[in-house]
Amino acid sequence: MAKTMPKFKGKLVMGANGRTNPLVWLVAIICTVIAVAVVVVGIVVFIGYMVIHPRVPVISVNNAHLDLLRNDYAGLLQTQLTIVVTAKNGNARAHATFSDITFNISYQGQDIAVLVADPFEVPKNSSKDLSYVVQSSSIPLSPDQMEQVGNAWKKNEIEFDFTGAARTQWRVGPLGSVKYLCHLDCDLKFRPLNGTYIPSRCTSKSH
Numbered sequence: 001m002a003k004t005m006p007k008f009k010g011k012l013v014m015g016a017n018g019r020t021n022p023l024v025w026l027v028a029i030i031c032t033v034i035a036v037a038v039v040v041v042g043i044v045v046f047i048g049y050m051v052i053h054p055r056v057p058v059i060s061v062n063n064a065h066l067d068l069l070r071n072d073y074a075g076l077l078q079t080q081l082t083i084v085v086t087a088k089n090g091n092a093r094a095h096a097t098f099s100d101i102t103f104n105i106s107y108q109g110q111d112i113a114v115l116v117a118d119p120f121e122v123p124k125n126s127s128k129d130l131s132y133v134v135q136s137s138s139i140p141l142s143p144d145q146m147e148q149v150g151n152a153w154k155k156n157e158i159e160f161d162f163t164g165a166a167r168t169q170w171r172v173g174p175l176g177s178v179k180y181l182c183h184l185d186c187d188l189k190f191r192p193l194n195g196t197y198i199p200s201r202c203t204s205k206s207h
Contacts, residue, residue: 055090061202062086066190089122096170103164
């Protein structure tokens with residue numbers, strides 16, 4: 001049996017006098033307006049980004065010093081460090097807020113201290129230093145860790161693990177508020193004989 005396709009009458013397309021139905025014109029106009037609005041918004045966002053040129057605020061270790069490093073034959077380690085962490089806001093047109101700031105410093109897997117800071121704001125195109133003086137109690141070391149400390153004295157180089165994170169937020173003009181989570185994970189190296197910090201790149205990565 002032959003099948004026949006249903007026939008549709010063009011009532012929505014053509015009017016009784018053979019002209020396009022006004023409803024079709026209305027839908028076409030609405031779609032055109034929406035398309036133009038999307039293009040305009042895209043252009044505004046692009047121009048705003050190019051003019052404001054937002055930069056993600058970062059945290060980094062700016063300076064440090066090994067104030068004390070002492071170990072004995074009983075396998076106990078005492079240390080004191082001064083660490084300067086810099087929060088930098090490279091945006092020329094927006095202030096940035098830093099919050100949930102936490103850092104951890106350790107040696108050979110042994111935690112030394114947890115460093116925190118209250119939320120604060122950094123003005124546009126500016127920075128703020130956080131100075132920490134970290135003094136540990138006597139840290140018991142395993143034989144392997146004691147050997148590592150002995151080798152550090154011989155090489156005149158010792159390394160501490162420094163990790164941390166902070167939340168950053170700033171307003172990008174008419175584009176709204178932007179939030180990022182900054183992660184810091186690096187090694188701090190010092191000369192045990194005089195406490196000098198060996199500069200190395202220690203800057204946060206954002207997610």
